[in-house]
Amino acid sequence: MVKQNRKPVAKKWAISLMAAAMLVGLAGCGGNKENNTAAVNTDSFNKEGLPIVKEPVTLKVLTVRWGSMGDTFTKNQWLIDLEKNTNVKIDWQVMSSNDWAEQKSILLASGTLPDVVLGDQTFTDSDIVNNLSYFRPLDDYIDQYMPNLKAAMEETPDMKKISTFPDGKIYSMPTRLPSRPKSSRQPVINKTWLDKLGLKVPETIDELYTVLKAFKEQDPNGNGKADEIPYIEVSNDIISPFGIADLNTNNMLVKDGKAVYYPITEEYKEGMKWENKLYTEGLLDKELFTQDATMISAKFQNPDAPIVGFTYQWTPDAVFGKWSDQYVTIPPIAGPDGNRYTIGNPIGMSLNRNELLITSSCKTPEIAARWADQFYTNEASIQNFWGAIGTVIQKNADDTYTLMDPPAGTSADAWYWDQSLRDFGPKYVSPSFEQKIVLNPEAGDGLKLQLDKLGSEYVTTPFPNVMYTSEEFEELPTLTTDIDTYVNTMRAQFISKGDIDGSWDAYVKKLNDMGLDKLVKIRTDAYRRYNSVK
Structure with a gap:
């Protein structure tokens, strides 16, 4: 011993x-x-x-x-x-x-x-x-x-x-x-596929649906295989046309000057129905819920032929390898209300x-x-x-x-x-001094600023990076761990199984029972303090 x-x-x-x-x-x-x-x-x-x-x-x-x-x-x-x-x-x-x-x-x-x-x-x-x-x-x-x-x-x-x-x-x-740009990730599409199929760049979610369906069914990469993946990831980008523009990924938005917890809003609910429609028709990657970043990267750079049709990225050249020339960044997709929304910050990221x-x-x-x-x-x-x-x-x-x-x-x-x-x-670096900085518009920081012009006017004001008290920091992990896990689990269920209208009320009640009101109060209090600084 x-x-x-x-x-x-x-x-x-x-x-x-x-x-x-x-x-x-x-x-x-x-x-x-x-x-x-x-x-x-x-x-x-x-x-x-x-x-x-x-x-x-x-x-x-x-x-x-x-x-x-x-x-x-x-x-x-x-x-x-x-x-x-x-x-x-x-x-x-x-x-x-x-x-x-x-x-x-x-x-x-x-x-x-x-x-x-x-x-x-x-x-x-x-x-x-x-x-x-x-x-x-x-x-x-x-x-x-x-x-x-x-x-x-x-x-x-x-x-x-x-x-x-x-x-x-x-x-x-x-x-x-x-x-730095105002916009975060922006929609990127395989322009070669669009041209081959005689399709125009989609501007609305209905047009995007038509394009994704064509990508799945018409063999745009020409290899005779049904290996095309119209859209590849679960992220807030795909529901941004519904006004869900969450830069800091904390499930909060600013709407009409007020802090809003969006996973219980009608906009989010409609976004879930949109994702479920895409999933049900095979327009989302079948490995959506099981793949990691390495697997996604391998699909972006598939060696034999490009297989991804649509995604959201910082710049296309950063992810597609030898297929980069086929992809272009396009303006934000307009949502059901006719408006376009871009995740980012109007004062610059x-x-x-x-x-x-x-x-x-x-x-x-x-x-x-x-x-x-x-x-x-x-x-x-x-x-x-x-x-x-x-x-x-x-x-x-x-x-x-x-x-x-x-x-x-x-x-x-x-x-x-x-x-x-x-x-x-x-x-x-002051905004006026930035005009003196000459960047290469075809690569890196300069390219992102060029692409930013496509979506910067549609950037919404995000829920800011607020500060919490020590007491709030003590309480937040308990609340967010359970609530965020449940929201993510239910999102996967909404996407894969549907029945969103039928299960929505129970979903919202469960969140309230888990202490959602406490979480929203902490976030709202922090937002009020942030705005009180003069």
């Missing part, structure tokens, strides 16, 4: 040592000699202009990168110049998303954090709300030391809205990414919060705030989204900015991630 107990004890001891070693590496600025000096020597700090401090100061900055991306972004020339110009040296603590969940738990349990946390993938809303004492309220720092961010919030008020926590204070800094936090461990928050504010200029932001001027971006004589071509064998997106913070970290 003694021998049996040795391994667990040894394992626990090893974990403790590993945790202790990690915490030493991530420790806040209290143990940093330069920072302690800066905290005392206030004469070294400049409230305006550069450098930020006369004598060098080091900040520990923690960020998390996807998989094995590593820290190549730190070689971005703008970041290198920032250290030289500000006198603020950065000790980067770059973690991998692969093992961050365990490391995060240890870090939060310890209460000993680095000076700055960068990137919204590092800590979630609930991580922050449930550990507010670890993070500094930023309102006064923004007002006194961050003129760039303050101006950005005045120009784009939603940046302040998404950053304001339930107690009315700002604990994390937001971002507005450059050159560019805003996020939790991109930079200054921790309570930091002894020099004024320095950290002034350092962070340098990221909120237009030129800083584009260099931290794509890469440095002179490396990735060419600044032209007419004050426009052109993205250079990536090295041979490297995709543009991979190059941007290698050279910059990309989606993560504080940024602000």
Whole structure:
């Protein structure tokens, strides 16, 4: 028995040592000699202009990168110049998303954090709300030391809205990414099939039904097999013509300025009838409820012939492989009410919060705030989204900015991630400055902006990315786990078995019995708080 107990004890001891070693590496600025000096020597700090401090100061900055991306972004020339110009040296603590969940738990349990946390993938809303004492309220720092961010919030008020926590204070800094579209995924169809069958691009759900039926029955890929899949996925995209435009996938919509839980609305009910009609006639993939992303991708890129007729995508070239040339993006499909709806955001799919936090461990928050504010200029932001001027971006004589071509064998997106913070970290590009950014209209970000013109005018205002209190975060998982599971189960039943009218009242009653009113109240309260921010 003694021998049996040795391994667990040894394992626990090893974990403790590993945790202790990690915490030493991530420790806040209290143990940093330069920072302690800066905290005392206030004469070294400049409230305006550069450098930020006369004598060098080091900040520990923690960020998390996807998989094995590593820290190549730190070689971005703008970041290198920032250290030289500000006198603020950065000790980067770059973690991998692969093992961050365990490391995060240890870090939060310890209460000993680095000076700055960068990137919204590092800590979630609930991580922050449930550990507010670890993070500094930023309102006064923004007002006194961050003129760039303050101006950005005045120009784009939603940046302040998404950053304001339930107690009315700002604990994390937001971002507005450059050159982002208003629309999310848009309808994509096999134009080669349409032309072969003599069909026009569908504009209404009735015309789409006719096209999907022809795709199934008339062998448009010409291989003599009945292998065509008219439509392939279950998603909110296929019921968006019914006004179900749920960007944040939380089953909420904004209708006439009010928060609405749409899985019990008449529009959703009609959408279920539409999906059931398609399923019953074999126009939806027969493996609709059993396939995973890998299986779907294999069908998109079927080696012998294209087999998918219609889908919703960001850009066609991203999924269809060698068949990409056959597919085109088309305008949104009009619904039964004659209107078109596109999932997205009228102010652009560019805003996020939790991109930079200054921790309570930091002894020099004024320095950290002034350092962070340098990221909120237009030129800083584009260099931290794509890469440095002179490396990735060419600044032209007419004050426009052109993205250079990536090295041979490297995709543009991979190059941007290698050279910059990309989606993560504080940024602000003003709408007027975006007009100076020249993108390739045939690929990547530039292509999406071109395609966006097809659907951007039909984008509906989504239920926003609201913030919840610690009490609400405690109650939400219990409610959403049961309610969301039931909604998804019943959607599959509605699609595959029908009888929607006959079972609808019982479905709604069951949701009410599960506490739907509590869930809607939590979401509505959060929405009211969001809109109350001035």
